[in-house]
Amino acid sequence: MKTPIYFSHEIRQLEQLARESGISDLMERAGMAAAELARELLAGKTSVLVIAGPGNNGGDALVAARHLKAWWFKVNIVFIGETAKLPPDAANALQAWLAIGGELLDAIPADGKWDMVIDGLFGIGLARELSGRYLELVREINRMNLPVLALDIPSGLDADAGQTFRAAIHASHTLSFIALKPGLLTAYGPDYCGQIHVDTLELDAPALLKPNGWLLEKTEVAAALKPRPRNSHKGMLGSVGILGGASAMCGAALLAGRAALKLGAGRVYAALLADAAPAVDIGQPELMLCAPEKLFQLDHLNCLAVGPGLGQSPQAVQLLRQALETELPLVLDADALNLLAIHDDMQELTKSRKGSTILTPHSAEAARLLSSTTHDIQQERVHSATLIAQRLNCLVVLKGAGSICATPKGEWFVNPTGNPGMSSAGMGDVLSGMIAALIAQRLTPQSALLLAVYLHGAAADDWVEQGVGPIGLTATEVADAARMLLNRWIYSPVA
Ligand SMILES: NC(=O)C1=CN([C@@H]2O[C@H](COP(=O)(O)OP(=O)(O)OC[C@H]3O[C@@H](n4cnc5c(N)ncnc54)[C@H](O)[C@@H]3O)[C@@H](O)[C@H]2O)[C@@H](O)CC1
Numbered sequence: 001m002k003t004p005i006y007f008s009h010e011i012r013q014l015e016q017l018a019r020e021s022g023i024s025d026l027m028e029r030a031g032m033a034a035a036e037l038a039r040e041l042l043a044g045k046t047s048v049l050v051i052a053g054p055g056n057n058g059g060d061a062l063v064a065a066r067h068l069k070a071w072w073f074k075v076n077i078v079f080i081g082e083t084a085k086l087p088p089d090a091a092n093a094l095q096a097w098l099a100i101g102g103e104l105l106d107a108i109p110a111d112g113k114w115d116m117v118i119d120g121l122f123g124i125g126l127a128r129e130l131s132g133r134y135l136e137l138v139r140e141i142n143r144m145n146l147p148v149l150a151l152d153i154p155s156g157l158d159a160d161a162g163q164t165f166r167a168a169i170h171a172s173h174t175l176s177f178i179a180l181k182p183g184l185l186t187a188y189g190p191d192y193c194g195q196i197h198v199d200t201l202e203l204d205a206p207a208l209l210k211p212n213g214w215l216l217e218k219t220e221v222a223a224a225l226k227p228r229p230r231n232s233h234k235g236m237l238g239s240v241g242i243l244g245g246a247s248a249m250c251g252a253a254l255l256a257g258r259a260a261l262k263l264g265a266g267r268v269y270a271a272l273l274a275d276a277a278p279a280v281d282i283g284q285p286e287l288m289l290c291a292p293e294k295l296f297q298l299d300h301l302n303c304l305a306v307g308p309g310l311g312q313s314p315q316a317v318q319l320l321r322q323a324l325e326t327e328l329p330l331v332l333d334a335d336a337l338n339l340l341a342i343h344d345d346m347q348e349l350t351k352s353r354k355g356s357t358i359l360t361p362h363s364a365e366a367a368r369l370l371s372s373t374t375h376d377i378q379q380e381r382v383h384s385a386t387l388i389a390q391r392l393n394c395l396v397v398l399k400g401a402g403s404i405c406a407t408p409k410g411e412w413f414v415n416p417t418g419n420p421g422m423s424s425a426g427m428g429d430v431l432s433g434m435i436a437a438l439i440a441q442r443l444t445p446q447s448a449l450l451l452a453v454y455l456h457g458a459a460a461d462d463w464v465e466q467g468v469g470p471i472g473l474t475a476t477e478v479a480d481a482a483r484m485l486l487n488r489w490i491y492s493p494v495a
Pocket residue numbers: 011012014015016026027030053054055056057058059060087121122123124125126127128129130131134151152153165177178
């Protein structure tokens with residue numbers, strides 16, 4: 001089963017659709033799910049501090065508190081809201097809490113001791129920067145250093161963007177209701193959410209509202225993989241060309257080329273622009289180095305990756321244009337993207353290409369493509385990725401924590417793999433080579449993109465699990481682990 005992701009306005013639509021179909025107890029369902037998870041996480045401990053805010057997120061917290069109290073947990077509720085202004089469901093939850101003899105505190109008692117905090121301060125309704133007592137409360141909870149179960153979303157986090165409204169609660173667990181939201185998974189989301197759980201509240205969300213967003217998951221991305229026939233030969237496994245490596249940047253193209261080899265391309269050619277380019281890659285002599293013009297004379301290339309170390313010389317511009325004029329599937333990275341951003345004619349060429357084009361910008365490159373700023377791209381990562389995909393009629397991965405893949409049809413995917421060990425030079429070059437190798441091996445460009453993005457992060461995660469990294473993890477190591485995982489996924493799929 002694929003896992004859908006919805007923006008908060010879509011979650012509200014789902015709530016409305018559920019209500020129209022006669023379901024009126026979503027808050028009760030949410031509160032029960034929260035209480036059950038809290039009980040499991042408490043694992044025998046007994047004392048809980050519940051923070052209930054002014055809206056329905058507070059209502060969920062009140063329902064959870066009621067169940068935990070009934071199950072003999074010691075529960076204190078700090079209620080930060082105005083009783084008279086509570087939305088109807090939350091007002092009912094408050095009455096039910098008071099009816100069982102529950103009390104409300106208006107601040108966290110200084111001398112209290114708890115085993116866990118349940119954060120029901122704000123959910124998807126948070127609409128502006130935190131200030132005053134709300135801001136202070138978030139900071140106070142973070143200072144307590146206790147395990148925190150956040151209801152729906154850590155309070156202070158923007159459910160759509162993964163940015164914070166000035167501050168946010170650092171949760172150890174987040175229980176997302178109905179479905180995932182993108183802000184849990186991208187930008188700062190992973191820093192604040194801890195372990196993410198989803199409770200659908202028994203709604204079949206995709207049946208109610210067609211999702212455009214999906215989580216990348218191993219079962220989905222690896223579905224396209226199959227073992228090679230015994231009677232294989234290199235021509236069958238495709239040929240990749242890498243175009244880049246201007247003076248002082250040859251390493252970028254070599255990294256991409258080596259990654260393409262390690263991901264199984266039959267032949268890899270690296271065409272380097274530098275005048276003093278090496279004739280052979282001594283560390284990886286399997287790579288075939290050639291002059292750029294030679295690359296375009298080859299008749300058996302299946303995919304071309306342009307950009308790693310390309311530079312922005314007139315020669316780079318001419319070669320990029322030549323690449324765009326081919327019908328080959330193209331992966332464009334780094335300076336290929338920067339050049340595309342400033343040459344309108346190349347954008348027109350991109351839009352009308354017969355072959356697929358995959359763009360792999362990080363947020364600064366995306367900002368150049370959209371004439372925007374890195375800050376604004378980070379505020380709207382999903383929207384930015386889909387906008388580039390639609391404007392330029394191409395597949396896109398907007399890289400960075402929680403990479404967003406987008407298609408020209410408006411579908412988008414969030415990648416949960418990867419870690420800060422990947423914030424080092426060369427990682428993007430390796431990704432380009434990986435995508436190109438998978439396309440050369442006949443995966444569809446979209447399948448190749450989604451698999452490569454997921455695998456690239458999973459490879460880095462594998463090193464971290466082994467105690468190598470995140471500090472000092474290198475792009476070469478990521479390519480090596482990607483090769484190992486890819487083989488494992490195909491040949492020992494249970495592992
Ligand atoms: N949408 C759904 O289907 C469901 C929603 N539920 C819960 O309801 C939540 C959404 O509830 P609401 O829409 O009431 O929103 P919230 O409870 O997230 O917060 C809204 C309240 O906070 C105030 N507010 C917003 N920003 C503020 C700020 N910076 N400083 C101070 N006050 C601020 C608003 O004026 C409003 O009173 C979800 O996150 C979820 O926890 C659940 O009960 C289950 C079903």
